[in-house]
Amino acid sequence: MTPPNTGRRSEASRRAVLTAALDLLQEVEYAKISIEGLASRAGVGKQTIYRWWPSKGAVIFDAFLMLSEGAEGGPVQLPDTGDLAADLTEVLRATVTELNEPRYEQPMRALATEIAHDPELAAIYAERLDGPLREAKRQRLRRAQRAGQLAEDLDLDVAVDLIWGPLFQRWLHRSGPLTTEYADRLVATALDGLRPRR
Amino acid sequence: MTPPNTGRRSEASRRAVLTAALDLLQEVEYAKISIEGLASRAGVGKQTIYRWWPSKGAVIFDAFLMLSEGAEGGPVQLPDTGDLAADLTEVLRATVTELNEPRYEQPMRALATEIAHDPELAAIYAERLDGPLREAKRQRLRRAQRAGQLAEDLDLDVAVDLIWGPLFQRWLHRSGPLTTEYADRLVATALDGLRPRR
Amino acid sequence: MTPPNTGRRSEASRRAVLTAALDLLQEVEYAKISIEGLASRAGVGKQTIYRWWPSKGAVIFDAFLMLSEGAEGGPVQLPDTGDLAADLTEVLRATVTELNEPRYEQPMRALATEIAHDPELAAIYAERLDGPLREAKRQRLRRAQRAGQLAEDLDLDVAVDLIWGPLFQRWLHRSGPLTTEYADRLVATALDGLRPRR
Amino acid sequence: MTPPNTGRRSEASRRAVLTAALDLLQEVEYAKISIEGLASRAGVGKQTIYRWWPSKGAVIFDAFLMLSEGAEGGPVQLPDTGDLAADLTEVLRATVTELNEPRYEQPMRALATEIAHDPELAAIYAERLDGPLREAKRQRLRRAQRAGQLAEDLDLDVAVDLIWGPLFQRWLHRSGPLTTEYADRLVATALDGLRPRR
DNA sequence: TTGTAATCGAGACGGTACGTCTCGTCTTTTC
DNA sequence: GAAAAGACGAGACGTACCGTCTCGATTACAA
Numbered sequence: 103m104t105p106p107n108t109g110r111r112s113e114a115s116r117r118a119v120l121t122a123a124l125d126l127l128q129e130v131e132y133a134k135i136s137i138e139g140l141a142s143r144a145g146v147g148k149q150t151i152y153r154w155w156p157s158k159g160a161v162i163f164d165a166f167l168m169l170s171e172g173a174e175g176g177p178v179q180l181p182d183t184g185d186l187a188a189d190l191t192e193v194l195r196a197t198v199t200e201l202n203e204p205r206y207e208q209p210m211r212a213l214a215t216e217i218a219h220d221p222e223l224a225a226i227y228a229e230r231l232d233g234p235l236r237e238a239k240r241q242r243l244r245r246a247q248r249a250g251q252l253a254e255d256l257d258l259d260v261a262v263d264l265i266w267g268p269l270f271q272r273w274l275h276r277s278g279p280l281t282t283e284y285a286d287r288l289v290a291t292a293l294d295g296l297r298p299r300r
Numbered sequence: 301m302t303p304p305n306t307g308r309r310s311e312a313s314r315r316a317v318l319t320a321a322l323d324l325l326q327e328v329e330y331a332k333i334s335i336e337g338l339a340s341r342a343g344v345g346k347q348t349i350y351r352w353w354p355s356k357g358a359v360i361f362d363a364f365l366m367l368s369e370g371a372e373g374g375p376v377q378l379p380d381t382g383d384l385a386a387d388l389t390e391v392l393r394a395t396v397t398e399l400n401e402p403r404y405e406q407p408m409r410a411l412a413t414e415i416a417h418d419p420e421l422a423a424i425y426a427e428r429l430d431g432p433l434r435e436a437k438r439q440r441l442r443r444a445q446r447a448g449q450l451a452e453d454l455d456l457d458v459a460v461d462l463i464w465g466p467l468f469q470r471w472l473h474r475s476g477p478l479t480t481e482y483a484d485r486l487v488a489t490a491l492d493g494l495r496p497r498r
Numbered sequence: 499m500t501p502p503n504t505g506r507r508s509e510a511s512r513r514a515v516l517t518a519a520l521d522l523l524q525e526v527e528y529a530k531i532s533i534e535g536l537a538s539r540a541g542v543g544k545q546t547i548y549r550w551w552p553s554k555g556a557v558i559f560d561a562f563l564m565l566s567e568g569a570e571g572g573p574v575q576l577p578d579t580g581d582l583a584a585d586l587t588e589v590l591r592a593t594v595t596e597l598n599e600p601r602y603e604q605p606m607r608a609l610a611t612e613i614a615h616d617p618e619l620a621a622i623y624a625e626r627l628d629g630p631l632r633e634a635k636r637q638r639l640r641r642a643q644r645a646g647q648l649a650e651d652l653d654l655d656v657a658v659d660l661i662w663g664p665l666f667q668r669w670l671h672r673s674g675p676l677t678t679e680y681a682d683r684l685v686a687t688a689l690d691g692l693r694p695r696r
Numbered sequence: 697m698t699p700p701n702t703g704r705r706s707e708a709s710r711r712a713v714l715t716a717a718l719d720l721l722q723e724v725e726y727a728k729i730s731i732e733g734l735a736s737r738a739g740v741g742k743q744t745i746y747r748w749w750p751s752k753g754a755v756i757f758d759a760f761l762m763l764s765e766g767a768e769g770g771p772v773q774l775p776d777t778g779d780l781a782a783d784l785t786e787v788l789r790a791t792v793t794e795l796n797e798p799r800y801e802q803p804m805r806a807l808a809t810e811i812a813h814d815p816e817l818a819a820i821y822a823e824r825l826d827g828p829l830r831e832a833k834r835q836r837l838r839r840a841q842r843a844g845q846l847a848e849d850l851d852l853d854v855a856v857d858l859i860w861g862p863l864f865q866r867w868l869h870r871s872g873p874l875t876t877e878y879a880d881r882l883v884a885t886a887l888d889g890l891r892p893r894r
Numbered sequence: 895t896t897g898t899a900a901t902c903g904a905g906a907c908g909g910t911a912c913g914t915c916t917c918g919t920c921t922t923t924t925c
Numbered sequence: 926g927a928a929a930a931g932a933c934g935a936g937a938c939g940t941a942c943c944g945t946c947t948c949g950a951t952t953a954c955a956a
Contacts, residue, residue, distance in 0.1 A: 610868075611812060611813065613868075614805050614808060617870060624871060639890075648892065649891065649892040649893070655872065656862070656882060657890050660886060660890070663862030663865035663866070664858055664861030664862065667857065670811075671812065671821075672819075673822060680854070687854050687858055688889065688890055689889055689890050691885075691886065691888040691889025691893075692837075692855050692889075693845065693847065694848065
């Protein structure tokens with residue numbers, strides 16, 4: 103993200119910009135955020151933003167990165183009580199709650215949009231933000247698979263998509279209410295499949 | 301979308317604007333389309349656009365509407381050969397092909413973004429564009445359910461999400477390559493579920 | 499100065515800009531006047547200025563033009579009591595007083611500078627502002643010449659330069675104090691010449 | 697001009713800046729010269745300029761000073777053949793030629809402007825650049841006066857203004873073509889005065 | 895001979911203003 | 926009375942410089 107950086111970048115300014123970005127995202131729609139406003143909110147010259155970030159999206163993205171890297175203590179881990187269905191249901195319910203939180207909604211939609219339109223950003227997102235999380239999901243499933251709780255020939259990537267894809271899709275497109283019941287049903291249906299089990 | 305229309309609206313101008321919108325979407329990124337440019341491309345006064353549409357998104361949306369309503373002859377219908385897995389695979393493969401077509405990509409991402417940020421538009425989308433399609437999907441599954449090919453207590457809405465959600469999610473977030481193999485595996489996994497079948 | 503003007507220019511905005519220009523010139527140095535500040539002072543969009551004037555200098559110039567054309571009732575005329583020396587002395591003394599007035603100084607230096615650097619502006623200045631005044635000077639001298647008070651073969655243009663040139667030069671370059679005594683001596687010396695008169 | 701200079705200033709940098717200033721004046725309009733560009737052209741840090749000169753005008757001025765002090769070998773002297781009219785005509789013709797030279801025009805207009813707007817610079821100009829020249833002019837006239845060729849009570853300062861003032865005025869304001877004929881007529885008219893000589 | 899202190903090139907910083915672009919509104923003219 | 930044309934006030938865009946600042950790296954005195 104950040105250019106070569108010959109060694110003299112002001113860390114204070116960097117943090118001020120990223121913090122201001124997160125603050126603004128809480129207040130106004132992503133599209134209405136201007137570099138001008140961002141700079142003035144951060145108490146920073148516009149040039150300082152243009153010097154270090156190629157686009158508004160990149161700033162917002164870096165802000166998310168800072169947030170996530172600050173929050174996370176070590177590698178992410180999904181709960182593992184041995185009961186896969188229960189664990190997944192818990193995680194999805196938490197996700198539902200989070201997605202319904204107003205203060206996260208705007209920033210996350212902004213991020214989703216930015217990723218949808220900028221392949222380069224999408225790649226960084228996949229590596230830095232989604233990557234570790236996805237790996238954690240895959241590992242939880244792998245443990246279940248080894249315990250014989252999942253099909254032996256299961257493609258774990260497809261499995262992850264099958265569980266979380268519908269959730270994000272419904273949230274992003276508002277194709278229906280995002281409730282904990284939906285999360286429950288989603289987990290159950292994904293685990294058992296659409297076909298009847300004798 | 302279109303206001304009451306008391307009777308004096310110029311159909312020629314309306315079509316010119318919508319056609320120009322579709323043309324521009326092929327050429328440039330959605331975000332770079334301006335009302336100004338749209339009006340001049342359509343050979344129309346700016347006021348004519350502001351008079352009849354509340355936002356840029358609404359224009360683009362109306363353009364999609366015109367496109368889809370023009371294309372469609374009667375109600376949409378999913379293939380039904382009796383072999384559900386084969387039929388779903390065929391449809392998903394077709395969707396994969398379409399999503400990978402460059403000339404559809406920009407407009408569809410634009411639409412997705414617009415829906416993600418504008419709940420009102422999302423509602424109209426759900427009703428006018430996605431609605432009929434979703435109904436067709438549900439009906440195909442219902443027939444399979446009645447034929448005993450799907451679980452009796454299956455929530456068809458969740459089922460639709462389970463099949464198409466991962467696909468759109470992967471496309472929009474570019475979280476992985478969108479291939480026909482992926483479509484195949486998705487259908488199979490959704491039908492059988494993650495758990496092992498004895 | 500003003501472009502073709504297809505017929506829809508706002509007279510109110512035009513006057514607001516020119517008035518603001520004159521106001522600002524009283525307050526701050528010409529070089530510190532910005533288009534941005536001018537527009538905001540005039541309560542006008544920047545584009546309105548850029549649309550109708552090619553440069554800051556052109557605006558200031560137009561402002562002077564408005565001023566002079568507003569002030570002047572009919573053609574300018576120099577006093578003619580029959581006593582050329584007395585008349586010229588009176589006029590030059592008045593000029594000295596005016597040039598020493600703080601509220602005229604800044605604008606006039608600004609105008610002089612602008613003319614010095616922009617030949618196009620200089621031409622308009624020569625025609626619209628300086629022209630009528632210079633003609634009045636020439637005419638006063640011509641009457642004196644006809645009355646036998648000036649040399650028959652005198653080049654009136656050179657004569658005008660000889661009387662007013664030193665004054666403006668001394669003012670602009672601050673090469674010495676600009677007093678009424680200087681004006682008196684200048685007139686006398688110009689009329690009699692440097693050579694001794696027997 | 698130059699600050700106290702405690703003894704450690706780099707002569708190389710000083711010359712580089714002044715030379716760059718003169719070079720740039722040949723290429724672009726004075727107003728378009730920036731400290732930033734000047735520093736980079738001179739291969740010098742901006743701070744080195746800000747450390748040693750108070751303003752852009754001061755740099756340009758110092759550059760002129762360097763130029764003039766380099767050129768001049770000893771005190772300036774006007775020609776003295778005994779024929780005052782001929783001598784003055786020769787000098788004024790030379791001045792006309794010089795003022796018409798494109799490579800001198802920009803820098804000299806820049807200098808004139810700077811002097812017009814900055815009284816402090818005007819004082820230094822009067823002392824360092826114009827002073828010696830003006831003294832030379834006065835001395836030539838004084839010799840003529842002693843020889844009885846000029847009026848006994850003539851104010852030599854006014855006389856100098858009368859001869860050179862119109863010329864610079866006409867050049868700076870472009871109020872008419874600057875030709876050798878004009879120079880000739882100017883000298884003749886100044887010497888004889890406007891009034892008829894019996 | 896070695897500090898040590900000021901100067902140097904470089905360039906980031908918070909800012910102001912540039913000249914351009916588009917917004918959404920308003921006004922004029924044409925059909 | 927809707928339409929095309931386009932001027933208007935507003936304000937963001939990305940760039941250029943402003944004048945200040947900090948950073949090693951020379952560099953030339955004083956110890």
